[in-house]
Amino acid sequence: MCWQGDFNRTKPHHFHLSPLVKGGCEGQCVGRGILLSLYMNKNYHYNKQLKNYSRGLRTDSTKAEVLLWTYVLKAKKTGFQFNRQYAIENYIVDFICRKLKLIIEIDGSSHFYRDEEDFIKQKKLKELGFQILRFSEAEVIHRMDIVIEKIEFAILSISSNENYK
Numbered sequence: 001m002c003w004q005g006d007f008n009r010t011k012p013h014h015f016h017l018s019p020l021v022k023g024g025c026e027g028q029c030v031g032r033g034i035l036l037s038l039y040m041n042k043n044y045h046y047n048k049q050l051k052n053y054s055r056g057l058r059t060d061s062t063k064a065e066v067l068l069w070t071y072v073l074k075a076k077k078t079g080f081q082f083n084r085q086y087a088i089e090n091y092i093v094d095f096i097c098r099k100l101k102l103i104i105e106i107d108g109s110s111h112f113y114r115d116e117e118d119f120i121k122q123k124k125l126k127e128l129g130f131q132i133l134r135f136s137e138a139e140v141i142h143r144m145d146i147v148i149e150k151i152e153f154a155i156l157s158i159s160s161n162e163n164y165k
Helices: 048-059 063-076 115-127 137-142 144-159
Strands: 083-088 091-097 102-107 131-136
Touching: 048 083, 063 083, 063 091, 063 102, 063 137, 063 144, 091 115, 102 115, 102 137, 102 144, 115 131, 131 137, 131 144, 137 144
Parallel strands: 102 131
Antiparallel strands: 083 091, 091 102
């Protein structure tokens, strides 16, 4: 894995997600992408009533959410499209790849006293068929390399699953 950058600076160098992206630091990163087809419910349990609230959350993102979005999930850098602050039923998830049914949640200080709420939310989302990755805000800010490895592993595991194809 090519990982360069210091997230305490304002503009880190780019990175490569090893199994999904080819190229090197000398040139421009070129994503291979993975062509997969999957028929799913087109709305992915989307709740239109929470659309404005989701937009507000996108503008008030935490530092960890901004870093993960900007340097990992944005613009199909993983080979898959992710959305930020997506409304599913009565919940809003931090990041979602609808094609993979993969949700990524970042737990910051607002989650310290919401264990029961988070448990209920996670249980409901799993019942809807989603897989969930959770990271602490500190993990994303200080150990982005490990966060990327876990996301890579989840993407490869889900996309190579016989039931997915």
